[in-house]
Amino acid sequence: MTILQNRYDFVLFFDVTNGNPNGDPDAGNLPRMDPETNQGLVSDVALKRKIRNYVEASHGGDAGHRIYMSERAVLNDRHQEAWQQTGAEPTKKNDYSHLPRDEAEARKLTDWMCANFFDIRTFGAVMTTGVNCGQVRGPVQITFARSEEPVLPLEISITRSSVTNEKDRDKERTMGRKHIVPYGLYRAHGFINAKLAEKTGFSEADLETLWTALRDMLDLDRSAARGEMSVRRLIAFRHDSALGNAQAHKLFERVSVHRRSGDELIPVGDPRTHNLPPARAFGDYEITLDQENLPGGIEIIEPF
Numbered sequence: 001m002t003i004l005q006n007r008y009d010f011v012l013f014f015d016v017t018n019g020n021p022n023g024d025p026d027a028g029n030l031p032r033m034d035p036e037t038n039q040g041l042v043s044d045v046a047l048k049r050k051i052r053n054y055v056e057a058s059h060g061g062d063a064g065h066r067i068y069m070s071e072r073a074v075l076n077d078r079h080q081e082a083w084q085q086t087g088a089e090p091t092k093k094n095d096y097s098h099l100p101r102d103e104a105e106a107r108k109l110t111d112w113m114c115a116n117f118f119d120i121r122t123f124g125a126v127m128t129t130g131v132n133c134g135q136v137r138g139p140v141q142i143t144f145a146r147s148e149e150p151v152l153p154l155e156i157s158i159t160r161s162s163v164t165n166e167k168d169r170d171k172e173r174t175m176g177r178k179h180i181v182p183y184g185l186y187r188a189h190g191f192i193n194a195k196l197a198e199k200t201g202f203s204e205a206d207l208e209t210l211w212t213a214l215r216d217m218l219d220l221d222r223s224a225a226r227g228e229m230s231v232r233r234l235i236a237f238r239h240d241s242a243l244g245n246a247q248a249h250k251l252f253e254r255v256s257v258h259r260r261s262g263d264e265l266i267p268v269g270d271p272r273t274h275n276l277p278p279a280r281a282f283g284d285y286e287i288t289l290d291q292e293n294l295p296g297g298i299e300i301i302e303p304f
Contacts, residue, residue: 001203004139007244008192008207010236011255012214014145015185015282019227020153022046023179030179031153038150040184044142047188050217052119055209057220059118065209068117068125079131082112096131110134114200121200122210139196140210145188148257148268149279151181180227183280189252194242211303233287238299245297254290 022042023029032041052067059065068078082088083096086108091101099106113133114121124138160174192207211234218229237251258265259273265286266272279285291300 001201001205004192004194004197004202004204004207005242007194007239007242008190008236009239009244009248009251010190010192010234011252012142012145012188012190012234013185013232013287014188014218015183015230015232016181016226017183017228017281018180019229020179020225021181021184021186021229023225028179031151031181033151033153034146038152040147040151040181040186042145042186042188044144044188047142047145048119048123050221051122051210051213054213054217054220055118058212059209064115064121065118066116068113068120075127075129076131078113078117079109079127079129079133082109082133083131086112099132099134106134110136111201118206118209121202121206124196124200136200137196139193139200139202141191141193143189145186147181147184147186148285149185149259149273151184152278154180154182156180178225182278185232185257185279185282185285187257189248191248198242215304230282232282234303235289236301236303238301240297240299246295250295251298256288256290258286258288260284260286 020029020031021040022032024032032043033039034041052069055065056067056070060067067073068075080096083090088100088105088109090096091098099109110127110133113125113127114136117125119125120127120136120138122138122140124136126135127133128135156178158176158178160176163169163171163174196202214234215231218231221229235255237246237248239245257268259268259276259279260283261272261276265288266276268285289300294300
């Protein structure tokens with residue numbers, strides 16, 4: 001496989017309609033929000049979980065595409081497998097809590113984990129939980145997603161027509177609650193570090209798998225709780241070097257979101273948007289990309 005040679009920075013847009021994109025278990029599973037701005041939040045962990053689930057479903061049987069952080073996985077069992085497959089010997093008999101003193105032997109363990117588990121090769125992992133396989137900083141990092149405008153979650157009352165036990169057959173039906181965001185357009189930023197890709201073995205083929213996962217992950221993640229969620233756009237800035245040719249934040253500033261008001265486009269956050277009706281569809285927004293006077297060595301690609 002060809003190891004990734006170029007740095008990438010990317011912007012991902014997705015939206016939700018009548019759903020809870022990422023509930024907060026410490027707040028009764030309410031949609032996550034920034035309390036100061038009322039903008040909705042989706043954690044980086046939630047986004048990585050969707051990527052992992054997609055790769056496991058689409059490539060789970062393929063060599064090198066196992067998922068380390070899968071549901072109910074016993075991590076130490078996977079670490080022990082690495083010791084067995086590489087033939088590494090612990091410094092003290094049956095003491096797997098420390099890496100071998102020989103650096104090459106220790107590296108074999110980490111390299112085996114990277115080669116076999118897509119999410120380690122991509123996101124990195126701390127593999128020091130009792131059975132030690134070292135730790136890896138992954139080349140791909142994703143930020144929290146934040147809604148472009150404030151959202152107002154709704155609490156919807158629901159009822160259940162069935163009962164759990166025979167003794168409850170004649171009781172009144174159980175009441176419950178669902179929390180939804182009527183509509184929100186969310187934006188997340190991502191970074192792909194080619195220098196770290198050299199260490200984990202993240203390849204050009206892995207990059208294509210990542211793009212496909214970002215495109216289709218929400219279609220695989222349908223549930224009653226999440227309503228209708230859709231990935232709307234992915235804009236990537238490809239650098240012609242491993243270290244990069246421009247600062248990421250300056251590239252991200254080229255991607256703007258505007259509210260539509262008739263034939264007029266109003267930047268999100270402009271006071272004029274305060275008098276507009278709440279956004280209820282992707283068509284209420286326009287994503288714009290400034291491609292003028294790009295820094296040297298930067299290419300804009302949209303993988304889908």
